[in-house]
Amino acid sequence: MRVLIANRGEIALRLVRACHELGWEAVAVHSQVDGAQPYVLAADAAVALGPSAPQDSYLNVPKLLAAARETGCQAVHPGYGFLAENPAFARAVLDAGLVWMGPPPEVIELLGCKTAARQLAARVGVPVVPGTEPLASVEQARAFAREVGYPILLKAVGGGGGKGMRVVGSEGELAEAYARASAEGQAFFADPRVYAEKLVAFPRHVEVQILADGFGRVVHVGERECSIQRRHQKLLEETPSPAVSPELRKRLGEAAVAVCQAAGYVTAGTVEFLLTAEGQFYFLEVNTRLQVEHPITEVVYGVDLAQWMMRLALGEPLTLQQQDLVPRGHAVECRVYAEDPERDFAPSPGTVCVLKEPAGPGVRVDSGVEQGSPVPTEYDPILAKLIVWGETREHALSRLSRALSEFVVLGVRTTLPLFRWLLDDPDFRQGRVHTGFLPGFLAGRATKAEPIAVAVAAALETLGTGVEPPDPTAFRTDLAAWRQAGRQRLLWRWAP
Amino acid sequence: MRVLIANRGEIALRLVRACHELGWEAVAVHSQVDGAQPYVLAADAAVALGPSAPQDSYLNVPKLLAAARETGCQAVHPGYGFLAENPAFARAVLDAGLVWMGPPPEVIELLGCKTAARQLAARVGVPVVPGTEPLASVEQARAFAREVGYPILLKAVGGGGGKGMRVVGSEGELAEAYARASAEGQAFFADPRVYAEKLVAFPRHVEVQILADGFGRVVHVGERECSIQRRHQKLLEETPSPAVSPELRKRLGEAAVAVCQAAGYVTAGTVEFLLTAEGQFYFLEVNTRLQVEHPITEVVYGVDLAQWMMRLALGEPLTLQQQDLVPRGHAVECRVYAEDPERDFAPSPGTVCVLKEPAGPGVRVDSGVEQGSPVPTEYDPILAKLIVWGETREHALSRLSRALSEFVVLGVRTTLPLFRWLLDDPDFRQGRVHTGFLPGFLAGRATKAEPIAVAVAAALETLGTGVEPPDPTAFRTDLAAWRQAGRQRLLWRWAP
Amino acid sequence: MIRCFRLADPQQPVKVRVVSGNVEVEVGDQRFHFQLELSGPGGGFIHVEGKKLPLFCARLRPGVWQLFFGGQEHTVVLEDPLRASPRPARGHDGQEELVAPIPGRVVQVLVPAGAEVAPGTPVVVLEAMKMQNLIATQVAGRVREVRVAPGATVEAG
């Protein structure tokens, strides 16, 4: 078996590793800027797609299909993002006679239409947040808001991961929010339609992992708490959720299974819910992909979701039994993004000059970079994911603290400092969070350099050196320069 | 709480991490050659013990106690090896008013006498291999051998980990083997006494992990298969054992618990058994320490043994229930030793010039070195442990293969190539192993450099450079040289 | 070797004296003594109060340091008092120039040259790492010149 991995970065490396562990071969694709990324080097073959712009590379269906054909692949796994939830791509893959390692295109299409998904959930008895059909105009949004009251949410019909989503606090904000949500929907999902939902106050974002085979069997693999978000994108996830009892887990799981069964779901998927402080849950949407945060479920449930997704796509029956899928211990994932948490998560592309990853008991790092890797501006800014497991939540958080104290990424700003701050927060330590937690948490912070750090920096500046982010055009060292340097007793490695 | 870690290398780092995860501080001790090892840098404080010879550093009780006193430690954890199973050290720690993070000294003493341990096991109805009391002379050994027939085993009374142990195949070998076992017993355990045992043909080495509190509660945490050995020292361990059924696990576990209960055991320990091809097991001995191979039990049983050992030593009750301790999936550990598997495991001290550790799903690396670390000749040659977990044994072995393909250690010879060879062996893949497996496996091998590797080496030699193991006296770069080099756009890190 | 800097935030004088690895620094009215044992431009060790701390460092720009030691990351911005302090982003004739706060691709320019703007008026949509960001002006006035077009890539600054 040979699988084309139609993605990049950490998830591409995760999938290359899954293929190798299944005894298969994996083919990587890469744009101009990604030719030496770890996932490319780990693959058995690599195909250059062209320029770095996503539409010329990772979003370019003809190029991806040609790459699969040329390298003799029998299957395509899309990862997350890019074309993972694009039914046209799924169809094109199937039409080319290849195995599509995701849910059937008609299921992606059905669940990708958020309003149709809501209808489906309501039909099988799963509660949904009050909301609308796709709106014809901003006036319809205004009418809905007047009916249920502000704040409301505007969401792109094809959206996901916070893209094409806007909170509208008052009527004055409505027109611009509508235009922006629609523009993002058009830009990212080629669909400008927008729908509206009542905003639930201080909800938790809790989602349920499911696995389904082609013979109608669906199991759930517990929930994930994903309330720590910035701009509606998750930053830290954990399982079990501190707010979910075994009884609530059972009800959430059954709701998720009911929705997926009704949709004819196959492979791995995630059903997202809002959970109120009172323990009421509402169906939000189904993510028809392997989620970024799948590893925490893997370590707490002892299941390899990536391998199961591939095997289920090949038609294997699901042999896992629901009663065997019980959580053991607690896991937390931190997403290391190249973003500056002190500047409202401004993107921070550049070069990873210094990288030292944590290791040891209970620590897993799914990384897409190595020391010297460029962090291009064109793509999702995820560098790595730190996953820790502990016997209890307290154990996992202590371990997280230890692992974060070992994790060094310099050259770009990252979200790593944010996680260190979070661990000092009593509300977070107690699990008292909601989707609006992070903005409030950050608003109360002011960071100043510690005097000892100022002293060290001043000493280094006086000595006048340090690793500087390299000039990207000077990446490729030539042999002559290397030979010249080689006699020196230096240990260095520079991944171009 | 402040804990002195009376050890070095990977186990010292494991214990420093455990302290930090418990919210405690850890104090490292180090000899002259170990001042910049990762475990020293990870600790909250470090005490230099002096010269590199073990008797002047890690075996020096007065220096260790002084270090604990000077740094305000309240407890001492001995790790494995060195003074871990030395009752005099345990007593000295207790006499100094410190907590000894191991079993009580009288238990170490009782179980450290292998013949007393055998008697204890027999008394509680656990089968033991036919054997002798401590021998007064080589003649008594000869008499025993004539009674049960060759081959027999000679073992130092205070021994463990294969030290002070000799296989005697015929009467002609007996005198020298007796002298060597006695000399090693004297050198390592300050006890020249030797006893004899009937050698069981083609046994598996299977051991059971136990945890015990100070209130008489003892649980077992399953078995470990440790049959892959060289010179009676383990190289690769796995759990569950391919030869142990749930029913046999229960019987082995109950036997281990019975022995430990009778001995008054407290904290973490391991009961070793020989398991014959027919499923008969014999008690071998009790290791009164945290074993090198404890991580495989941690990942398959979801229990943090290092933390439990520390907490139990502080008098906490054991809250784990036997019925909750069930294996999930399969784990394998590979010990990365600085030894040359192509030259009969000859020691290969030197410098780790290039180091790249594997990561990702199901992979844990407990490492004691980083790039640039010296590998001194004075100590146990363990560099790191690679632990992989999988849903099944097959899954774990495939993952091991993947992880090994990512693991680079250059500058010294290591056992890493051996594990790659093992994975290609049909008997090993099927779990058909015994303690004599490895020598036979290696005898059938002849390795020649692949022509493509010859070609690459010849090209590199022509270019005339490469990382060379540094002159140890030139380790410490001074500031002037650094400043000179600093302007170059190089990324390097050199741990002195 | 002696050098003086100015800490950017909070504004404080910083005075450094280095003699062969022994460092004395005054930060405002605090004094620090330590030794630096550097093993490469990527880091080395700080010896302070009997402890050997691994140090990792990257110099993002002259005077701008990203450090890691003691389990924490630190960012420090130092200014050289001998050089002119960084010019506020200002065009000719006292006019304000809008400077991109982040690198990215211009999606849309929301105001034409000549338009009147109030503080907070969004003027450009900048896309970086898949997020569209609305960039607003902070002053009132009239847009004099638009130097970027949709599709253009801009650096921060």
Add this chain to the structure above:
Amino acid sequence: MIRCFRLADPQQPVKVRVVSGNVEVEVGDQRFHFQLELSGPGGGFIHVEGKKLPLFCARLRPGVWQLFFGGQEHTVVLEDPLRASPRPARGHDGQEELVAPIPGRVVQVLVPAGAEVAPGTPVVVLEAMKMQNLIATQVAGRVREVRVAPGATVEAG
């Protein structure tokens, strides 16, 4: 650049031609073409048959290479045919000199100077990495001189 080597085991001629990163090598009667893109003395990439393979390398001694690529470790011993082939360990007057095969500490010298030894006679107990190793001579004869004493540390060779 052209150079010739001799592979130590099995004995084979190796001929290398390098022109700015393009490498042609003959190993016995096999020919290899590839490109080396080196990013430092610790490694770089091999470009071979359209694939970019990360390469890690350490030169343990002149001619002795430890390599890692394609998920495997390789050790290669090359000899320079222009230099004399490595002298077998041999003292003056055709007498054999016992050379330590591993580094370690001498625990015990088992034979005095003047003793008669047969091939395989253990002569020294060497301790390295906590294992005592019995070192035997491979020739018959009389011990001429004992140059080490218990407690001494020896290097390999």
